[in-house]
Amino acid sequence: xxxxxxxxxxxxxxxxxxxxxxxxxxxxxxxxxxxxxxxxxxxxxxxxxxxxxxxxxxxxxxxxxxxxxxxxxxxxxxxxxxxxxxxxxxxxxxxxxxxxxxxxxxxxxxxxxxxxxxxxxxxxxxxxxxxxxxxxxxxxxxxxxxxxxxxxxxxxxxxxxxxxxxxxxxxxxxxxxxxxxxxxxxxxxxxxxxxxxxxxxxxxxxxxxxxxxxxxxxxxxxxxxxxxxxxxxxxxxxxxxxxxxxxxxxxxxxxxxxxxxxxxxxxxxxxxxx
Numbered sequence: 001x002x003x004x005x006x007x008x009x010x011x012x013x014x015x016x017x018x019x020x021x022x023x024x025x026x027x028x029x030x031x032x033x034x035x036x037x038x039x040x041x042x043x044x045x046x047x048x049x050x051x052x053x054x055x056x057x058x059x060x061x062x063x064x065x066x067x068x069x070x071x072x073x074x075x076x077x078x079x080x081x082x083x084x085x086x087x088x089x090x091x092x093x094x095x096x097x098x099x100x101x102x103x104x105x106x107x108x109x110x111x112x113x114x115x116x117x118x119x120x121x122x123x124x125x126x127x128x129x130x131x132x133x134x135x136x137x138x139x140x141x142x143x144x145x146x147x148x149x150x151x152x153x154x155x156x157x158x159x160x161x162x163x164x165x166x167x168x169x170x171x172x173x174x175x176x177x178x179x180x181x182x183x184x185x186x187x188x189x190x191x192x193x194x195x196x197x198x199x200x201x202x203x204x205x206x207x208x209x210x211x212x213x214x215x216x217x218x219x220x221x222x223x224x225x226x227x228x229x230x231x232x233x234x235x236x237x238x239x240x241x242x243x244x245x246x247x248x249x250x251x252x253x254x255x256x257x258x259x260x261x262x263x264x265x266x267x268x269x270x271x272x273x274x
Contacts (some may be wrong), residue, residue, distance in 0.1 A: 013206035025180035027166035029064035048119035058087035129216035141231035154272035233272035
């Protein structure tokens, strides 16, 4: 008599939440908010109170912002209703009712001037790379400037280096309960456009392939700074990440710099000061 096969349970991938995995592997709002506070105080000698998070996705940074001070408010803007709905339940839903009341999510276009003027406008996770021409990116910067108060800063994070331009390159990192994979599928040196993917793999062999796909132009730091100035910002400052002398990796501390080493892969901030 043949042995009965045990019914297979659901795979770990089928039970996973891609937005939760992204938050755990990619985002670090607890580092972003202190940086926003530092660069605004450096420019204006007072604490910033209103944050606008463009391309906000699940609004994790908005939530961290309002948790940092009881007098802070945040507005998150995104065109995609799916991450906004997820964030309303899973990130804003974890706040106290008082803090949640200080976060507003808007399904809208970041290229439009709307709403209350912010002290800090943040476009994180390289989201502005979706703009592929100088006119498009300048237009976004001009609009962002209009969405800032008289005293305001635009904070952008930027990635670059020779390794970012390598095709068919994968980097993996073990996280708690899963493996994060960053894939660089295609890069065109003429247009500086590339296709990038995030995958998640699990210990049972299952995977979420292409959980996130990015079709970007990889902008250089001088291009970004020049376009910020053309858009009317009075300053465009680069903040470069310091290196840990033991690991020779970034240590999460960013300092204003006018020159930097040619690291093969790097992440930095550019801050436009109004």
